[in-house]
Amino acid sequence: MRRYEVYVTGKPGIFDPAGKTTAGALDNLGYSGVERVRIGKFLQLECDDAISLEQVTEMCEKLLANPIIEDYRIECTPENPSRADAQAVFRGVLENNGE
């Protein structure tokens, strides 16, 4: 069993009416420090092990996102992250910071 998480968000510059309305409603509730809200989709796919990251990318292009106006990001989450996964995250962040 493999689990993919897909995050779909509007491309920068695309108007997000739901986000705009939500930001206005938060302001009305007294949370004036919220400057911008963007709302996207969050999909969890439970697949058998035969489904590859490449296939999930295809699914996004064909069905899960609208690539003209939306960006997507895919994460594959093993049920229990291993020591190797943790080390990969750790190394990735250090590299990002040029360490």
Next chain:
Amino acid sequence: MRRYEVYVTGKPGIFDPAGKTTAGALDNLGYSGVERVRIGKFLQLECDDAISLEQVTEMCEKLLANPIIEDYRIECTPENPSRADAQAVFRGVLENNGE
């Protein structure tokens, strides 16, 4: 500037018609290995530094999620994850695995 990401998903057992339809459509497209799809919301909040995690939790309870049928998870993402953040992730995963 602080950025919160809120993930809203249906509670286990709550019927998710959009997810069910998406799973059916993927099956029709030939991806028979996808067993289940759940669709939730993904909100990005750009706030000034005065907005605390506690306040974002309040926003979720009042407006961003429906706590009767939905679960939510909040993440605070600094613009650039620091070495300390990376070490916290690393330690968290090791503790999860009892190491």
